Every structure is written in structure tokens, then in C-alpha cells.
Amino acid sequence: MSDIIRRDPRKEWIARNRLHPEHLEVLAELGGGASPSEWMGPNGLTRRNPHAVGFIGPNGIKRIDRSGAQQAANQPGSRQAQPKDTRRRVEIETPAFMVAVVPDLPGGRLSSHDRDLLGLARQLADADAERPGAVLAVIFGEHKESVFGEAGVDRLLHMDGEEFSGYLPEVRIAALQSVERELAPRYWLLPDSPLGGAELGRRLAVRLGERPATQVWQVEADADSDTGWRCTARGAAGTSDITRAMPRVALALAECAEPVSETRHAAQPVELTQALPEVLGRIEDMGEVAVDPASVALAEAEFILSAGNGVKDWDGYHHAAQVLGATEGASRVAVDDGFMPRDRQVGATGTWVSARVYVAVGISGAIQHLQGIQSCDKVVAINLNEGCDMVKRADLAVIGDAGEILAALVARIERYREQQQENRDAA
Amino acid sequence: MPHNAKSSDNAGLNVAVLVSVGRHPLTARARRADQDARAVEMALTLSGAAVRLVHASVDDSDNEAALRSYLGMGIGEVNLIKQASGADVVPALVTSLRDMAPQLVLTGTRAETGEGSGLVPYLLSEALGWPVISGLAAVESIEQGVATVLQALPRGKRRRLRVRLPAIATVDSSAPAARQSAFGPARRGEFDTYACASVMDELQAKWQVQPARKRPKRLKIVKSSSARDRFKAAAAKAESGGGQLLSDVSPEQGAEAIFALLKEEGVLR
Structure with missing residues (x-):
């Protein structure tokens, strides 16, 4: 069917004219066969359906237009206006210089820190509209990201291969050195994050013989400095600000600049012409070690099973935490009643946690507790009370007895583990 | 040890x-x-x-x-x-x-x-x-x-x-x-x-060193063409849910839903 809206001015005119003998039929027709809002009942009484009055406007709000002017827009064929992508498309064919960024890509995706850093790189590259620079992203190993262009990357150098999968900083530095030799970026930007950027950036700066600015949180244009930029960096364990000319290598903190949102870039793949040098690493990666979740500090735990007043079967709760492999947390009530140690308390008086998944068992969600879990990604609530604040905060809330649900969850996970074991044995 | x-x-x-x-x-x-x-x-x-x-x-x-x-x-x-x-x-x-x-x-x-x-x-x-x-x-x-x-x-x-x-x-x-x-x-x-x-x-x-300034808090900028979206973003409560609520379910069904979420997030080893 064609997308062109066919309008019948005569029918619209009848729809506007409430005294027209065909008014109701036409209204019903234009309303997409919906029931008319007013009709004559069998006993000669006028019946009204107030729900059928009006139409749903483009923003999802019900509008009642007595003039009838909008009726035509209410046709069944009329489409909702699609949100159009208004971002400007930018292609930089011959860049005057390069700004190299080495993002962390935790889990194969750009983190918000990486996006901020790319925003900073754009700030440096786009300063002179006449001679724009290109942002070069250098990424190692497998990744799942598909929107490098929208994050502000003009050129993408993807170094894939066996050697980049594990933790081998010496190999990566050698690769970055090749990038320096071939593409000679004007600036190197790396995230000053414990995920690897901090270490890689320091190694790179030392190898290039540059003195980097670390923990940079602000970059401003400055005509007096040699490079035209001035940066402000944290020093002395975050207690002082060092203002200095922007060096070639900078390690920036999160929120150092606004991420790119108004433009889309090409993210053209580039390749190095020469093969990467063979490097004999002196550091050997033996892989990650399984850690006991109980020994992980609450503030940095990834997965927390937290207990509150609703928990009655404490042995069952501890067993569940063990089976799930979750770090144990507690609400203040559970701690005050002596069921959990004080260092496990989550919330304003206790620890502010940053878990990716937080399961609150029998916690109603006092505001002090909700403050403590502000930065958690996914919150699961198991509670008896449907109206409590924790249920409102939760991404998934299950109403029911905490003990029974935990027992069922433990049984489910044990079944899952058995299946996995069988699959492994079969394989 | x-x-x-x-x-x-x-x-x-x-x-x-x-x-x-x-x-x-x-x-x-x-x-x-x-x-x-x-x-x-x-x-x-x-x-x-x-x-x-x-x-x-x-x-x-x-x-x-x-x-x-x-x-x-x-x-x-x-x-x-x-x-x-x-x-x-x-x-x-x-x-x-x-x-x-x-x-x-x-x-x-x-x-x-x-x-x-x-x-x-x-x-x-x-x-x-x-x-x-x-x-x-x-x-x-x-x-x-x-x-x-x-x-x-x-x-x-x-x-x-x-x-x-x-x-x-x-x-x-x-x-x-x-x-x-x-x-x-x-x-x-x-x-x-x-x-x-x-x-x-x-x-x-050559550097200037001074006591650390407090970093400006990032503002939540909503870029939307529609006034309604902007208003919604400004007026909405930060913790308005949108989460899934399962009431009147058996413990097994509830456990299954939680299990699915934990598996999707990849926290189960």
C-alpha cells in the first residue's frame, strides 16, 4: 500500500459539520471503523461513549478536537512521525593531523569513560574548522561494538589476532609504537582507568619518551602554551590540581569531556602497512583466578545478594549466596538484629555499592538503603509487599515469600549446573 | 599462610x-x-x-x-x-x-x-x-x-x-x-x-599547582526535538520504575525469572 495520505475534503467537511445528516457515518469511517462516540439508542435516547471521543495525538496523549480539523490525521493509514536522526554526518577525507585514542573496551564495548575520551579527542581534532584532524581509535582483539562512528571515530585501526586476546602489555606497546611510526598522531589519549588504560598509557608514554599528563579532567584552549592547549590534572592522590601545557600523551579521567552526540563519523577502517614486530614478552598471563565472593569487598563486588528484615531462614540465605556465588550484603535492620556483621551493611551508614546485579531479599528499601545502591545496574527485589520502595526501584520484582523463592532459585541453579556438567561430560 | x-x-x-x-x-x-x-x-x-x-x-x-x-x-x-x-x-x-x-x-x-x-x-x-x-x-x-x-x-x-x-x-x-x-x-x-x-x-x-577544585557535576542534557520529551526528562522522578513486577506467581516461576535475568547479565559462573 502506498504511504501517500489520501484525503477526502468533502468527508472532512461532513465530519466537521455536526448537523450534517451523514455526520456520524462519516465520523465512524474516518475514525477507522471505531465505534462512534454518540448514537441513538433503541429507546430513542441518545447514548454516549465518552471513551470513544477524541483521538490519540502524536505524542501519545488523548486529544479532543471539537473543530474536527484534526480528524483527517486520525486515519488508520496515518503513521506516527518517526524520530529522525538529525545528527550531522561528518567525513574527514584528508585530515591535517591525527588524535589517537586507545579505548578500554571493557566487555568488548565502549564504556562511558571511552566515550568521554572520544569526546575529548573530537574537541582537540575539531578546534580549527579549516584544518580538522581525524580521531583514530586503536582497538585490540575481539569487540562487540558497532557504533564507533557515532561515538566520534573517523579512523578505526583494529588489531585482531591471537596475541591481543590476553594480557600482554608488551605486545600491545610494540603495536602502538608501530602506529606511532606510521601514522604519527599529534596526541595520544588514553583512559586513566584501572581496567588497563592507566597502565597501558604509562607504558606507552615512557616508551615514546614523552612526559604524560595523568588524571586529566579538563582541557581548555590556551594561546600561551606551546601546543595551544592547557590541561588540568589531579595530583597528589587527588588533593591538588596541576595546570600545565597539554603534552602529547594524556591519560584522562572519566567525564573529562562531553561525549559526541551531534555528529556521526565515518569510522573508516585503516591498516598498518608493515607487519607488527615479534615481541618476546617477559610477562606471562596465566589467566584469571577464581576468587571467593565472600572475600570481595562489598564496595567493589559485582553481584550482591542482600538480606533484610524479610529473611527468616538465615541458613537458607547463606546457602543461596554460596550457590549463587554472590557477595553477601545486608540492610541496617539485619545488621542491628545481629544476623549480619556491620561491615556487610549497604546504604548511607554502610557501604555504597557499585554491583552490576543487586538482589534485595526482604528489603523494603529505606531511602538510606536506596542511596547506597544508586550506582547498581540491575536490581532484583524479592519481597512480600508489592507497594514498597524497593519494588519501585527494581528492574525485576518478585512478590512472594523470600525463603521459598530463594529455595526454588537454588534448586533451579543446581539443576542448571548439573545440565552444564552433563554437557561438558558429553562433549 | x-x-x-x-x-x-x-x-x-x-x-x-x-x-x-x-x-x-x-x-x-x-x-x-x-x-x-x-x-x-x-x-x-x-x-x-x-x-x-x-x-x-x-x-x-x-x-x-x-x-x-x-x-x-x-x-x-x-x-x-x-x-x-x-x-x-x-x-x-x-x-x-x-x-x-x-x-x-x-x-x-x-x-x-x-x-x-x-x-x-x-x-x-x-x-x-x-x-x-x-x-x-x-x-x-x-x-x-x-x-x-x-x-x-x-x-x-x-x-x-x-x-x-x-x-x-x-x-x-x-x-x-x-x-x-x-x-x-x-x-x-x-x-x-x-x-x-x-x-x-x-x-x-613551570606548572601551576593549587588545591584541588571540586569538579563540576555533569548535567543531564536531553537532546530531543519534542518539548514533551524534554519536559518528561526534566520532571520525571529519577527512580521511576519501568521494571517488571511479578505478583501472584509460584516461587518456581519467580525463581525462573530471576534465574533468566542472572544468566542474561552473566553473573552466574
């Missing part, structure tokens, strides 16, 4: 710990730097190893108490390299580490005063040609010139690495806490002071 089991392994192992003067985050008093103290603790738990402390700085009496608190952890002396005020300590440390020739150099991740960039171990590694590993949580074993160590990763994870000695390692804050400093040994300990030519850090003299 089987301390006595290790003692034979590490006999003859030479460990140098680079220590600095820290700054208490609240009182701003000079103290032993937290991560450096953890590095000293780690060196002391390698029983049988000979531990030497190295400190390079201006000779001033204000920091003596802070340095003595390292001595109070059970070490006889600190090798103190005298430097002029405003000097770059890296060349002096390189010279003294070459002389000392330790197998393992431990230090904190970054200093609590001055620039605090955490570059010193990397610069030393480049100058000496030794490998450097960052963020140590524990030293598991040292056998035949190869150290097996645990590196601390975010979220309490650990990675096992093997590195050929001699090597430089920085110690993470998640390493075991340092032991208390005893007063008597701290008083009795000695400083083995010697002078070394100072290389001035000229770049640093």
Missing part, C-alpha cells in the same frame, strides 16, 4: 622497596604512604628475603617521623638518597638500584604527594630494562628466577602472572594491609644517608 614453608624458597632473594612520604587524606599530616607500606608488608611476608628500603628526597626533618614508621615495621635501616629540592628522583633511583641489584623492586602504585602520576616504576623499568607489573595483590611464589604473582583487577578479580626476575612491581591497595609500626624499633632504626647528583625537574617548575 604457610610462612615457614616459604622460608627456604626465598633465601638469598634481594628485595628493594621504594618508599615515599605519604599524606593523610583528612589531617594532611605526613605519614607512611599507604600503598608503599603495603609493599613493605608484602616484602616482609616473603620470609627469608633480604629487604631494603630506598627513599630519595630532600633531607628534611619534617618527614623523619613518617620515614621512621617504615622502620617500625621491623626493618633496621632506610637507604636515604639525598636530593636537592625540586629534583627528579628517577636518575638517582636508577643509579642506586643498579648498585644494589635487587631481584625484585616493590613500590606503591602512585605517590600521595607531589605529582603523584605513578610513572616512577615505568621510568625505572625503561631505564633498567626490567619488566614492570602493575597492581600486585600478592606474591604467590618465587622459583628459579620466575615470580608467580596475583594482579588485582577491578571488582575484586585477580589475574595470575608469571614474570622473569629482576622485575619491578607496583602494589595495589587491595594487597594485605600493612602491619602496625612499633615505636621502639622506629626510634632505633637508622638512616643510611648518601648523596647523589641531583637532576632538576625543570618542566615541573
Whole structure:
């Protein structure tokens, strides 16, 4: 069917004219066969359906237009206006210089820190509209990201291969050195994050013989400095600000600049012409070690099973935490009643946690507790009370007895583990 | 911890710990730097190893108490390299580490005063040609010139690495806490002071240093063509749900839903 809206001015005119003998039929027709809002009942009484009055406007709000002017827009064929992508498309064919960024890509995706850093790189590259620079992203190993262009990357150098999968900083530095030799970026930007950027950036700066600015949180244009930029960096364990000319290598903190949102870039793949040098690493990666979740500090735990007043079967709760492999947390009530140690308390008086998944068992969600879990990604609530604040905060809330649900969850996970074991044995 | 089991392994192992003067985050008093103290603790738990402390700085009496608190952890002396005020300590440390020739150099991740960039171990590694590993949580074993160590990763994870000695390692804050400093040994300990030519850090003299400003809080900018969206974003409560609510379900159904979420998030091992 064609997308062109066919309008019948005569029918619209009848729809506007409430005294027209065909008014109701036409209204019903234009309303997409919906029931008319007013009709004559069998006993000669006028019946009204107030729900059928009006139409749903483009923003999802019900509008009642007595003039009838909008009726035509209410046709069944009329489409909702699609949100159009208004971002400007930018292609930089011959860049005057390069700004190299080495993002962390935790889990194969750009983190918000990486996006901020790319925003900073754009700030440096786009300063002179006449001679724009290109942002070069250098990424190692497998990744799942598909929107490098929208994050502000003009050129993408993807170094894939066996050697980049594990933790081998010496190999990566050698690769970055090749990038320096071939593409000679004007600036190197790396995230000053414990995920690897901090270490890689320091190694790179030392190898290039540059003195980097670390923990940079602000970059401003400055005509007096040699490079035209001035940066402000944290020093002395975050207690002082060092203002200095922007060096070639900078390690920036999160929120150092606004991420790119108004433009889309090409993210053209580039390749190095020469093969990467063979490097004999002196550091050997033996892989990650399984850690006991109980020994992980609450503030940095990834997965927390937290207990509150609703928990009655404490042995069952501890067993569940063990089976799930979750770090144990507690609400203040559970701690005050002596069921959990004080260092496990989550919330304003206790620890502010940053878990990716937080399961609150029998916690109603006092505001002090909700403050403590502000930065958690996914919150699961198991509670008896449907109206409590924790249920409102939760991404998934299950109403029911905490003990029974935990027992069922433990049984489910044990079944899952058995299946996995069988699959492994079969394989 | 089987301390006595290790003692034979590490006999003859030479460990140098680079220590600095820290700054208490609240009182701003000079103290032993937290991560450096953890590095000293780690060196002391390698029983049988000979531990030497190295400190390079201006000779001033204000920091003596802070340095003595390292001595109070059970070490006889600190090798103190005298430097002029405003000097770059890296060349002096390189010279003294070459002389000392330790197998393992431990230090904190970054200093609590001055620039605090955490570059010193990397610069030393480049100058000496030794490998450097960052963020140590524990030293598991040292056998035949190869150290097996645990590196601390975010979220309490650990990675096992093997590195050929001699090597430089920085110690993470998640390493075991340092032991208390005893007063008597701290008083009795000695400083083995010697002078070394100072290389001035000229770049640093050009920097402006001021107390840290509070960083501006990022505003939530909603870019939308529709006024309704902008209004909704401004007026909406931050914690308005949109989550899934399962009521009147059997415990098994509830457990299944939670299980599916946990599996999707990848927290189940």
C-alpha cells in the first residue's frame, strides 16, 4: 500500500459539520471503523461513549478536537512521525593531523569513560574548522561494538589476532609504537582507568619518551602554551590540581569531556602497512583466578545478594549466596538484629555499592538503603509487599515469600549446573 | 599462610622497596604512604628475603617521623638518597638500584604527594630494562628466577602472572594491609644517608599547582526535538520504575525469572 495520505475534503467537511445528516457515518469511517462516540439508542435516547471521543495525538496523549480539523490525521493509514536522526554526518577525507585514542573496551564495548575520551579527542581534532584532524581509535582483539562512528571515530585501526586476546602489555606497546611510526598522531589519549588504560598509557608514554599528563579532567584552549592547549590534572592522590601545557600523551579521567552526540563519523577502517614486530614478552598471563565472593569487598563486588528484615531462614540465605556465588550484603535492620556483621551493611551508614546485579531479599528499601545502591545496574527485589520502595526501584520484582523463592532459585541453579556438567561430560 | 614453608624458597632473594612520604587524606599530616607500606608488608611476608628500603628526597626533618614508621615495621635501616629540592628522583633511583641489584623492586602504585602520576616504576623499568607489573595483590611464589604473582583487577578479580626476575612491581591497595609500626624499633632504626647528583625537574617548575577544585557535576542534557520529551526528562522522578513486577506467581516461576535475568547479565559462573 502506498504511504501517500489520501484525503477526502468533502468527508472532512461532513465530519466537521455536526448537523450534517451523514455526520456520524462519516465520523465512524474516518475514525477507522471505531465505534462512534454518540448514537441513538433503541429507546430513542441518545447514548454516549465518552471513551470513544477524541483521538490519540502524536505524542501519545488523548486529544479532543471539537473543530474536527484534526480528524483527517486520525486515519488508520496515518503513521506516527518517526524520530529522525538529525545528527550531522561528518567525513574527514584528508585530515591535517591525527588524535589517537586507545579505548578500554571493557566487555568488548565502549564504556562511558571511552566515550568521554572520544569526546575529548573530537574537541582537540575539531578546534580549527579549516584544518580538522581525524580521531583514530586503536582497538585490540575481539569487540562487540558497532557504533564507533557515532561515538566520534573517523579512523578505526583494529588489531585482531591471537596475541591481543590476553594480557600482554608488551605486545600491545610494540603495536602502538608501530602506529606511532606510521601514522604519527599529534596526541595520544588514553583512559586513566584501572581496567588497563592507566597502565597501558604509562607504558606507552615512557616508551615514546614523552612526559604524560595523568588524571586529566579538563582541557581548555590556551594561546600561551606551546601546543595551544592547557590541561588540568589531579595530583597528589587527588588533593591538588596541576595546570600545565597539554603534552602529547594524556591519560584522562572519566567525564573529562562531553561525549559526541551531534555528529556521526565515518569510522573508516585503516591498516598498518608493515607487519607488527615479534615481541618476546617477559610477562606471562596465566589467566584469571577464581576468587571467593565472600572475600570481595562489598564496595567493589559485582553481584550482591542482600538480606533484610524479610529473611527468616538465615541458613537458607547463606546457602543461596554460596550457590549463587554472590557477595553477601545486608540492610541496617539485619545488621542491628545481629544476623549480619556491620561491615556487610549497604546504604548511607554502610557501604555504597557499585554491583552490576543487586538482589534485595526482604528489603523494603529505606531511602538510606536506596542511596547506597544508586550506582547498581540491575536490581532484583524479592519481597512480600508489592507497594514498597524497593519494588519501585527494581528492574525485576518478585512478590512472594523470600525463603521459598530463594529455595526454588537454588534448586533451579543446581539443576542448571548439573545440565552444564552433563554437557561438558558429553562433549 | 604457610610462612615457614616459604622460608627456604626465598633465601638469598634481594628485595628493594621504594618508599615515599605519604599524606593523610583528612589531617594532611605526613605519614607512611599507604600503598608503599603495603609493599613493605608484602616484602616482609616473603620470609627469608633480604629487604631494603630506598627513599630519595630532600633531607628534611619534617618527614623523619613518617620515614621512621617504615622502620617500625621491623626493618633496621632506610637507604636515604639525598636530593636537592625540586629534583627528579628517577636518575638517582636508577643509579642506586643498579648498585644494589635487587631481584625484585616493590613500590606503591602512585605517590600521595607531589605529582603523584605513578610513572616512577615505568621510568625505572625503561631505564633498567626490567619488566614492570602493575597492581600486585600478592606474591604467590618465587622459583628459579620466575615470580608467580596475583594482579588485582577491578571488582575484586585477580589475574595470575608469571614474570622473569629482576622485575619491578607496583602494589595495589587491595594487597594485605600493612602491619602496625612499633615505636621502639622506629626510634632505633637508622638512616643510611648518601648523596647523589641531583637532576632538576625543570618542566615541573613551570606548572601551576593549587588545591584541588571540586569538579563540576555533569548535567543531564536531553537532546530531543519534542518539548514533551524534554519536559518528561526534566520532571520525571529519577527512580521511576519501568521494571517488571511479578505478583501472584509460584516461587518456581519467580525463581525462573530471576534465574533468566542472572544468566542474561552473566553473573552466574
